Amino acid sequence: MGSEAAPHQLRMFFFPYMAAGHLIPMLDMAKLFACRGVASTIITTPSNTALVTSAIQRANSNSISLLCLPLPPPADTGLPDGWDASASIGRLDFQSVHHAIALLRGPLHHLLAGHQPDCLISDMFLPWTADIAHELGIPRLIFHGMGFFSLCVLHLLERYRPQDNVSSNDEPFIVPDLPHPIEMTRSQLPTPLKTNTDFNRLLERMHEAEAQSYGVVVNSCYEMELHYAEHYTKIIGKKAWCVGPVSLCNGSTTYDKVERASADHHGGCLAWLDSKKPGSVLYVCFGSLTQFTTSQLREIARGLEASGRAFIWVVRADGAEGVEWLSEEFEERSEGRGMIIRGWAPQILILNHEAVGGFLTHCGWNSVLEGVSAGVPMVTWPIFADQSFNEKLVVDVLEIGVRVGARIAGEGEEVVVKSEKIERAVDWVMGSGEEADRRRTRARSLGEVARRAVEDEGSSFKDMSRLIEELMLAPKRVRE
16 A cells, blocks of 8 residues: 655745844744744844744744855945844944845845745845745745734825825824824824935835735734734735734743743842732833933933832943943932843743733834733833834724823934823823723733734634645645
8 A cells, every 4th residue: 555645844934134123023933833833944144043043942843943144245245243133233224234134135045946945934124035935936925023003004104195294293194094093293203204215215115025925924913903904904905914922932931931040140120020019010111222312311210210110120231321320319219119120131021920010111013012912001102113103003092001202203303201201101001090990901801812812723823824724725836
């Protein structure tokens, strides 16, 4: 009797943009696909191999592997050694970085031609990968690093440009053709939506690549953005799959133990939280790229002190935040009530600690998802990019946040949020009252459904199943 052929194992390649906010969620996505039996390969560059290798080891899966692309010579890029490192790439000149990354086109073509994967998932900032995938007959999926709501707002502002029809930066307008009436001002928009920049040309190329691609995978869940998931597929005319929140792939096993050990090494913040009452601590973090002036940092310090709330505040270990800008008196008065962490912090573990009752955030999409998954209400303070869109989702659609009242600074402009605004927003989120209680209840409920989404038979679990089944049947090539 002849033996039956072994079933084909789907092989997916993941090529993330190198910045941490793009790289880490794609690593988590690769873990989720590997857990479903997909052979997942992460493509990266030399400065990020240690980070990716560590993530693979923690996943403890034989279905995840790594391939490294060689970097072009420094003379061809004009960038310093190690420019591709996830921790620093966001601080370099954007156009220079994208010129350097585009030089990886030849090595990537050679790699994909040799391995012939069943699918390529690549970041939105790598639109030229769509050309390579098309040439090789490989379905390419886009990973945006944004949610459906922000993707809809971005597309509609580019299409209809209502921001061009107002007389000032602070005059409100309605974003057209959305499921909810969303009001914005020009001062809340990222620069490319207000003035023509080099980034606008990249946006055009991204849209062209989107039309050329097989579809979109989004780090979100339908319970958070159902109306906008449906609306987005209508806007772009492409399929889209929800696979998130992907950070939940880490669960509370090996990852939890590693992060707890790191947290203990970095100041014992979890032990400190253990000493606090449930829901009494505000977690404050503005991401790895935000650079505040000394004057703004002092306003934040005053606002936190005036709030009377216990807090953990994560500040950067370099730049203005790395010097001794805090007064000794502030640190003395905050001793026991506040903890300042310079550099890395175990954000997911902190947010999921029962002592944490609020999250003051820059509204980066990964941070929003981590806050939502933890069931924590937010104080929103967008700084740049899509963060003001995410604020609208959190405050106006999901109704689990309060805005601090910041606006995105223009080129060369300094915007300082005063301590009184910070104190007031913190009190609205952390204080008592019917509205604060309803906000906390909504946040907890949304956290529960977000966590269920990635569990067996959850909405994102099912969407990933449908994507895997479709890719198995995709007419890419004759499988041997």
